Amino acid sequence: MKIQSLFNKCVLFIFVFGTCLSCIKDTDFEQAEALTISPVIKVNLVKVLETPDSFLDSTGAEVSFISDQVVLEVFNSDFVVENLTKAELVFGIINSINKEFEIKIDFYDIYETLQHSFTIDIANSPSNIPLFTEYIEVFEGVSLTALKSSNKLDITISLSSSPTGSVLTSDSEGSIHLTSKGVFYLNLP
């Protein structure tokens, strides 16, 4: 009987006080204001694979450069402009041609105004062994603003002369292989 009476008192105590005193405490829901999500997206961009023939004109003579242009609206899209905090363009070039190259990347805005530019020097490979060159262009601050203003990308591959380099002919061997990745640091509020 005593146990039952004790049980009765206990459950009534828990019920009444548990219900009356239930609350949410020691919490701060305002912290959610500080929520930021910072994913880093890595994505392939432009790639190039050319042989010596690509640098010869119809008569078999070397051209001074070849170039191409692509419109990438993604750089100046609202999402990128609002959320991109840093970007890196990572280039990997394998050259097995005995010719020195200069790769120039130009960024233009919608008015064809140059916003940003950089060049990558590629050494020649006298014995046609694949030589790897990595180049990273980091966009922060002013250069990031320039990137966000751009919507066109120009790639120009110029032929350079070097003491050990050869003049390209249709019999020249090797290839130049470029891959590029974008590493985009986002901050989503």
Next chain:
Amino acid sequence: MKWLLFLGIFTSLHAQNKQLLYGFKEVPQQILINPGAQVDYNGYIGVPLLSHIHFNAGITGFSAFDVFADDGKNFNEKLRDVIYKLDSKDFFGFNQQLDVFSVGFSLKTNLEDRLFISFGMYQESDMFSYFPKDYAVLAYEGNQNNLNRRFDFGQLSVSAEVLSVFHIGVNKKIDSRWTLGVRGKVYSSIAHASSTNNKGSFITIPEANNNLNHIFDLDMKLQTSGISFLEESTKNDPVNVLRKRLLFGGNLGVGVDLGFTYQHTPELTIDASIQDIGFINYSKDVQNYALDGYLEYDGIQSVFPQINSGQTAQDYWDEVKNDFDQLFEIDSTTTSYTKWRPIKLNSSVSYNFGRKTEKECDCLDKSDPTFQNRVGAHLFAIKRPNHLQWALSAFYYRKILKGLQLKTTYTVDAYSFTNIGLGMSASLGALQFYIMADNLLEYQNLAKSQSVSLQLGFNYIFKNNEN
């Protein structure tokens, strides 16, 4: 995004386990869980809109306190810890029920036989979602540190529904041992959305020469019905639309509940029920969305127009852009579909003891001759899209007075191993009130609780001569 986080944590609530109500004889709403429960009153009328208010909330893997504790730690780090602690088997859920009306009465077919008929209508909301961990990790940290990781898009499994249910049940005591019951239901879905049985993935594979190959494989769908009136609220008054759908103007379905009680001895009772063996056919106001495609992307090939006259990298880029547009193109249909209701199982074994007896026989004595105590175990299970969710409870029921009964439970389930609940039924004359709550140990700070359940109601009970 922030309000979504709040919504996720505070309305991501859970199942429909009513371990306190199940077998609580004095509360008429127990026969909605087991149509074959023992009934020892002549009838009842639930107070309209107040006879059963039920709210059940739960989340596995963490509590709001883990994220929102005022402990000076960086909020984003706490959120990140939680995201990495959870896995795709963790889930959120929500269930709410409101009795619109509820009536029961006994029907004597002859002096011995008695049928107990009960009917009514309730509104129910149900939401369930697994935690799509791979989506969260991809959104949280991107793919840079996750090369070669296959992000499983099939982890998205979510369903939500608001419906009304009209029901009528028959309960019959077959003999001194067996009581059987059946309840037929007509469902009227007000609004429904579900995205389950999804497949698909995204993976970034590093290849030779610093190259990356991005592979998208998508096979996903979202089925909805009854949602469009929210968008076209100017055409139709939402209140009128809801009222119409509440009263069987929505997508209709049928179902049945079955239950029994077996009184092996006066002390030992075994009972069980299966609820919601049924389906709803969604044919009105249906909008289905599907995403189906496969794409491998490894960059834009520069072709140099000097070499290939007329062609530029732009052509490649346009092609890639078209491929992506096609990949993420959402197909929309209005094809009808059918969904099974989440089937639920309840079962218990209980032992009665402590019958109140007077030392001297007194024919005018009106004290309660029934057992004053009951202990037992209760099992609950519900079919979820990817698993069977279960809960096991031990309970103790006690009659304090003739008009005051208490029941306490200890429950082990996916949410907690320390869930203690308490229910009370109190009668003042024919008016009865009950209130039941779960997870009382967490009531001192609900933010630490992973599940909360509350149910209460008022009924007018027509007692029989014996009670």
